[in-house]
């Protein structure tokens with residue numbers, strides 16, 4: 001019998017600065033490789049979403065961030081993965097983004113986000129951002 005997919009909890013950040021959002025391109029060899037994403041990753045046992053997001057953004061981009069309110073959530077199911085995503089608004093405290101754990105990263109305006117391919121679970125949020133339903137300051 002196939003093994004049931006376990007739920008993976010993921011924290012991801014809408015990192016905003018000066019009217020732009022920071023997005024990252026996933027490593028080519030990773031699950032969903034080459035797609036763009038909101039920086040973040042899997043929560044470790046006993047970790048809060050805030051701590052997870054700060055750790056992942058430091059590992060992937062070398063940035064220290066402040067994590068603010070949750071702005072959205074989403075789920076993605078396939079035979080191997082059941083992923084629950086928790087999106088938080090974040091601001092940069094120190095550092096300039098460097099692609100330490102991703103292919104590349106980019107500051108983009110909300111309207112530009114439609115030009116970047118994202119994983120299926122992100123599409124409702126991507127559409128909301130593109131249509132101006134999230135205030136990016």
Ligand SMILES: Nc1nc2c([nH]c(=O)n2[C@H]2C[C@H](O)[C@@H](COP(=O)(O)OP(=O)(O)OP(=O)(O)O)O2)c(=O)[nH]1
Pocket residue numbers: 010011012030031032036037038039040041042043056076081083085119120121122
């Ligand atoms: N960070 C992030 N992950 C996303 C987004 N959308 C989406 O479907 N995901 C999925 C891709 C992955 O299956 C999962 C995140 O896991 P990850 O592989 O990035 O996490 P990680 O850095 O902890 O990875 P690893 O230690 O297992 O290599 O969530 C998103 O916008 N941001």
